[in-house]
Each structure stands twice: as structure tokens, then as C-alpha cells.
Amino acid sequence: MQILGFQKTTLLDYPGHVAATIFLGGCNFCCPYCHNKDLVLTPDEVSVIPEETVFSVLKKRQGILDGVCITGGEPTLQPDLKEFIQKIKSLGYLVKLDTNGYRPSVLKDLCKAQLIDYVAMDIKHAPEKYNLIANRSNFSIDLISESVSFLKEGLIPYEFRTTVIKEFHKEADFIAIGKWLSGADAYFLQSYKDSERVISPGFHAYTKKELEHFYSILKSDIKKIEIRGIEE
Numbered sequence: 001m002q003i004l005g006f007q008k009t010t011l012l013d014y015p016g017h018v019a020a021t022i023f024l025g026g027c028n029f030c031c032p033y034c035h036n037k038d039l040v041l042t043p044d045e046v047s048v049i050p051e052e053t054v055f056s057v058l059k060k061r062q063g064i065l066d067g068v069c070i071t072g073g074e075p076t077l078q079p080d081l082k083e084f085i086q087k088i089k090s091l092g093y094l095v096k097l098d099t100n101g102y103r104p105s106v107l108k109d110l111c112k113a114q115l116i117d118y119v120a121m122d123i124k125h126a127p128e129k130y131n132l133i134a135n136r137s138n139f140s141i142d143l144i145s146e147s148v149s150f151l152k153e154g155l156i157p158y159e160f161r162t163t164v165i166k167e168f169h170k171e172a173d174f175i176a177i178g179k180w181l182s183g184a185d186a187y188f189l190q191s192y193k194d195s196e197r198v199i200s201p202g203f204h205a206y207t208k209k210e211l212e213h214f215y216s217i218l219k220s221d222i223k224k225i226e227i228r229g230i231e232e
């Protein structure tokens with residue numbers, strides 16, 4: 001398993017839980033705002049953390065932590081992901097998976113095997129503009145839609161989430177996203193934070209008021225919507 005980062009404790013990554021976060025290398029997208037540039041562009045240059053190190057911490061923290069977040073990069077690219085999660089589950093942890101949703105077959109397999117307790121899936125953009133952010137050759141929106149439809153079936157708890165960037169997302173896009181995700185349980189509008197560490201720095205966030213306007217567009221389509229990452 002290509003473990004390229006390990007945060008022993010987080011109160012933020014797994015809503016309602018004290019968790020550890022494991023970062024896996026590689027991604028099939030190249031989002032310009034990605035904060036995990038090294039994991040996406042040069043994963044082979046990042047030191048791998050041995051699985052034994054991670055499992056030794058997880059064993060010691062049984063009873064202190066209750067969940068493990070698996071993020072990346074894009075975790076579903078790892079060929080041994082299922083076995084890896086099985087080992088985490090055997091220690092009694094809840095598992096949250098962060099995914100871009102581009103490998104619906106892997107997502108479905110893990111969920112149907114009852115190895116995942118919560119999924120956070122990115123919604124990069126409205127369907128017709130999706131690849132402006134994903135930046136992938138031979139991009140297929142059908143794979144993303146397949147993951148959206150699967151999660152909306154409600155087999156396990158999930159959230160959709162969009163990092164909202166002024167240069168990419170406009171009012172009409174949220175009308176399209178609302179129609180696409182219609183009936184979904186939960187959707188989060190995440191304010192963008194620029195940093196020199198993202199793949200292409202220099203993008204801008206919307207104000208709280210502007211995000212609240214997008215919220216109002218979406219609220220009749222989706223059961224629960226929240227805005228994240230806005231400083232009061």
C-alpha cells in the first residue's frame with residue numbers, strides 16, 4: 001500500500017468522530033486547486049510510510065480513536081485497497097473514504113462488502129464542465145454519474161462536496177448541480193483557500209454572502225446543505 005501521509009488524530013476529517021487520516025498516493029485527476037500536489041504529481045518522490053507503522057499506531061489507539069479516514073490522492077486507484085481496509089476494520093474502526101468517484105466499480109465493491117461506513121465524494125463541477133477541473137484525457141462523466149447514482153441509493157451514509165472557486169463556478173452551475181444531485185442526502189459547499197502549495201495557485205474564493213446565494217439555489221433539491229470553511 002502506497003501510504004504517503006499519516007495524521008494520527010483529526011477532529012475535522014470524519015464528521016462526529018475522532019479519527020486518524022491515511023493519505024494514499026496517485027490520482028487519476030489533476031485538479032488545479034489540489035492541496036496534495038506531491039501526492040498527485042510526484043508520488044514516487046514521497047517517502048512511503050510502512051503499513052506496520054500505521055497499524056502499530058492504530059492498535060495502540062484502539063478505544064481512543066473511533067474512525068480512520070482514507071484519502072489521497074485517489075484511494076480507489078490502489079490495487080490492494082480492499083485488503084488494507086479489511087485490516088483496518090478488523091481493529092474495530094469505522095472507515096470513511098474520500099473519493100473523486102471516477103472508479104464506481106471499486107466504490108460499489110467496497111460499500112457492498114460493508115467495508116466503508118461513510119463516503120465523501122467530490123463534485124468538481126456541473127456535468128458539462130466537469131473536466132475543466134478534473135483535467136483528464138478521455139474523461140467520461142458517466143463514471144462520475146454512476147457513483148452519484150449509487151450513493152444516492154443510500155446503502156451507506158455519504159456526502160457530496162464542491163470546492164467552490166470564483167474562476168470556475170457560476171450561478172448556472174449550481175442550478176445544474178442541484179438538478180443532477182436532486183434528492184441527495186447531503187452536499188457541502190466548501191470555500192476555496194488559496195495557497196502556494198496547490199497545483200496552480202492564484203484562484204479566488206467567493207464571499208460568505210455569495211456562497212449563501214448558491215446555497216439558496218440548491219436547497220430545494222438537496223436534503224441537507226452546509227457551507228464549510230468560511231471564517232466568521
Ligand code: SF4
Nearest residue numbers: 027029031034073100
Ligand atoms: S481528485 Fe482530489 S486528490 Fe486528485 S487532483 Fe483532484 S483534488 Fe487532488
